[in-house]
C-alpha cells in the first residue's frame with residue numbers, strides 16, 4: 001500500500017523539477033548518487049521504451065565561458081569516467097558553435113547521454129504498475145503517526161481527507177516521503193547514536209522562455225560548488241526553461257517571488273554569459289520546486305541517505321532522506337536498492 005497525502009502522485013518534489021535524465025557526471029565516485037544515477041538512467045530509458053513514456057535524447061553541453069573554467073571541464077570529464085557514465089566529447093569553441101550557433105563559450109563538453117523525460121507520463125506509468133501488481137494507493141491520506149507493534153512490525157496511523165483515521169499494520173515500511181520524510185522518520189525510536197538527518201529546504205525558481213529557444217541541446221554552465229548554475233533545459237515538447245536558482249529557506253513554499261525584478265535581472269546576467277542573444281523581456285516567471293537537502297548552506301553536498309537496519313537498527317524499515325537531484329533519474333535503481341535492503345541482502349556492497 002502506498003499512502004499519499006495529495007490527490008495525485010508526485011505533486012511535491014517529483015512534479016517540480018527539470019525533467020532531465022542525468023548521465024551521472026558530477027557526483028563523487030562510489031557515492032549512491034553516482035551509482036544509482038548511472039544505473040537508474042539505464043533502467044529508466046529501457047522502462048520508458050517499454051511503457052511508452054516520452055523521452056527526448058537531447059544531449060547536453062557544459063560550457064566554459066572563460067579560460068579559468070577550462071579546468072572545471074577537465075574535472076567533470078575525469079569524474080564522469082570514474083562514475084562509468086557514457087563518454088563525454090571535448091569540444092572547442094568552434095565545434096560547440098557548429099552544434100549550437102548561438103552559444104558563447106571558450107570550450108565545452110558534450111554529454112550525448114543526457115535526455116529529458118515526460119515526468120507526468122512516468123508517474124502515471126508507475127501508478128499503473130502499482131495497481132497491476134495488486135497494490136493500492138490511498139490518496140488524500142496523511143501519515144500522522146508510526147510506531148512498532150508487539151510482533152516487531154509497524155502500525156502506521158493514516159488520516160483521510162474526511163477526518164477518519166485508520167491504523168495500518170505492516171511487517172515492513174519504506175519512508176519515501178520527500179519533503180515529509182524527516183518528519184515521519186522522527187516519529188520512531190532508534191538505537192543509541194542514530195539520528196534522523198535534518199532537512200534544509202532549498203527552493204529553486206524557473207523562468208520560462210517566451211518564443212522558441214535557439215538550442216537543441218540542454219546548456220549548462222560549469223557548476224558552482226553543489227549548485228549546477230542557471231541552466232537552460234528543454235522539455236519533451238521542446239519548450240525551454242531556465243533555472244533553477246537556489247534559495248536556502250526554513251519553510252516550504254512554492255510562490256514565485258520576484259516583486260522587485262532582481263531575480264529576473266540575475267537570471268538574465270547568468271544566462272547571457274553563455275547566451276548573449278537572450279532577448280530583453282523574454283523570461284517569464286515559471287514554476288518553483290523545493291529540494292529536500294540534508295546539509296546546510298556552505299556544507300559539502302550530502303549523498304542520498306537510504307537508511308536500513310544497519311544504520312538505524314530497526315528491522316523492516318527503510319527510510320530515504322535527501323533524495324534531491326538526480327532522484328528522478330535514479331528512481332528505479334533506488335527502488336531496487338530499497339528492495340535489496342528489505343530482503344536483507346547487502347545492497348551497499350552490490
Ligand SMILES: Cc1cc2nc3c(=O)[nH]c(=O)nc-3n(C[C@H](O)[C@H](O)[C@H](O)COP(=O)(O)OP(=O)(O)OC[C@H]3O[C@@H](n4cnc5c(N)ncnc54)[C@H](O)[C@@H]3O)c2cc1C
Pocket residue numbers: 003004005006009010011012013014015016017018019020021022141142143144176177178179180181184204244288289290291292323324325326327328329330
Ligand atoms: C528544483 C528541482 C529540480 C530537479 N531536477 C531534477 C532533474 O532534472 N533530474 C533528476 O533526476 N532529478 C531532479 N530533481 C530531483 C527529483 O525531482 C527528486 O529526487 C525526486 O522527484 C524525489 O522523489 P520522491 O518520491 O523522493 O519525493 P516526492 O515526489 O515529493 O514524493 C514524496 C511523496 O510523499 C508524500 N508525503 C510526504 N509526507 C507525507 C505524509 N506525512 N503522509 C502522506 N504522504 C506524504 C508527498 O505528498 C509526496 O507525493 C530535482 C528536484 C528539484 C526540487
